[in-house]
Amino acid sequence: MGEVVEALIDARSAKLFFYSPYVGLRTLDAIKQQELFGTGKARSYVARPHHYLFEVASPNGPIQFLYQLLPWDTDFFGAPTYKLFTALYADKTPLAELARAAKVFKQGLKKPRFYCFTELPVEDSKLIQALTSAGWRCVENRLTFFHDAVDSFHHARYPVRSARADQAVHIAAIAAAARNEYDRFHADDWFGQELADAFLARYASAAVLGYCDQVLVPDEPGVSIDSFLAISDLKSDAENLGCEFSRVVLTAVRTANRGWHLKLVAETIQRARALNQRYVLMTTQATNRAVFRTCEKLGFKLGGSSQVLACSD
Template sequence: MSIDSQLLAQAALFHPMSFLTRAPEVAAEQFLQKLEAEVSGGALRVIATADEGSRVYYRRLAWDSDHFGVPMYRVDFFSSKLEGEGAVRAYRELLEMLKTVVAAESERFYVFAEVPSDAIFPLQGACAAGWRLVESRLTYYHDRLQQFDYAQRFKVRQAVVEDIPNLREVAAVSRNAFDRFHSDYFFSAPTADAYLSTFVENSVKGFADVVLVPAVDDRPPNAFLTGNYVPESTEFAGKKIARMILSAVGEQRRGWYVKLIAELSQHFKAQGVDICHMTTQSTNRAVIRTWEKLGYSFGRCAHVLVLTQGTI
């Protein structure tokens, strides 16, 4: 296998929606082109080993850094021309170089990477470099959303600014012990709760394209589901793609999760969406059963690994 084909194969694994394409090499090539364009534009940074045979692409997350008061980074992709034990050593060297760079910027820092479960050598290299696992997540998708149908319809509406106090509370108390924030000792429980509360508030204010809540009575919503449209890309030309992102259901709305998923699927269908996908923790069996009941299929498994210094 040539170096170029190796790189394409590795990029195909890291492409966040590679499971949707029948031409992974084409998607991988376009994924790499986007990364290099962001490097040229200054949004993405690169660290390489001396022979440039191994590289890591990472970015500083401005909003997250400001919110938490700690420099936050995300690794988008890392690759090596080596295989087997050599690749593991190279990844370890590469990620230790990254640690040195971010540690020079601040005494406290947080770096995370979502690594596909089939990227074996990057996973082993990260573990060897001292990164720790905080979440295993599954992505599910529906690629025939225009054919989506469900036996029942439910009354929902778009969330409004007046709903924010209630939705903030629901997000905070509907705690998932296995999500990236609550499972990682870097974040205190109140810090993790506050982040989700802020996330849903910003979603209502425009961060999300749609936030659905129950509309069956005059009580506060006590449940929500957010979604976004994915920018059109050359990898999926002619396909309109959407993503469901964050949900929470309070005790007063028990049973509403399936209703919100069904209704947001219907909403996206009405907007001409062809494909919808969403992610949850591998431990969230009830959610997975709901998705499968509604016709969503398994897309991929990935692991979230972090490298941190200090706590907040």
């Protein structure tokens, strides 16, 4: 790697640390988190399939945008779909120059139809300001919570089981019907309500069929299945960080299962305890007060905050 690129990464190292999804877990090795999700990821970024670098010349040195093409999303949405990881630039780069470069990057993506999004930690405020100045829109504000007392968690137990493969279509229907106007798909007019519903339905169905490690549903006599919670054990990250944990990746609760969000999350913590996991993570929108109440009742702590921005044709 050239000296210029290395200097750009070093200039951004303090902010890149906050790109770790586990930054709130203070017992985890900070150096290892930088290597996996921050400076180390930036150094090896373009070596991965479908990962690219877009460079814009600037009086204060080059400004580089690291982004990837998402093949599955591109196929599903019928338009090239990209995710921006971050931008690298010198400390002395003015906000106006960074915003100008962001406009050039957006023009470089422009095709008859395209979509690009990014999730940035709120600590990276200058880049967030530059992208919004360049016409990117904020489509979701996220909060990440974590439970760090899994081994001592004591709570009432609730009857749950794994969703069966033959229930994938039903789980998909629950996800589509439990519309959340504040998630990034429903909050962004580029998708439209029907396409956003269809995407979440496809995701939920895939979760049941093996994309996630387990999908929990109620198993109480006389109670219909009108809710679910999908869990990922994050095995690769756990191995690299030397710490077992899991994440709630998608959940939906409809009227017939009112009150089951807390029950499903509580059983997720019980599951983590049985698997000797140290943490359970859960991300939600900053508007989702019902989830806040669940977090308060079950002992979750706030670990971080991020913003999802998007641009399109």
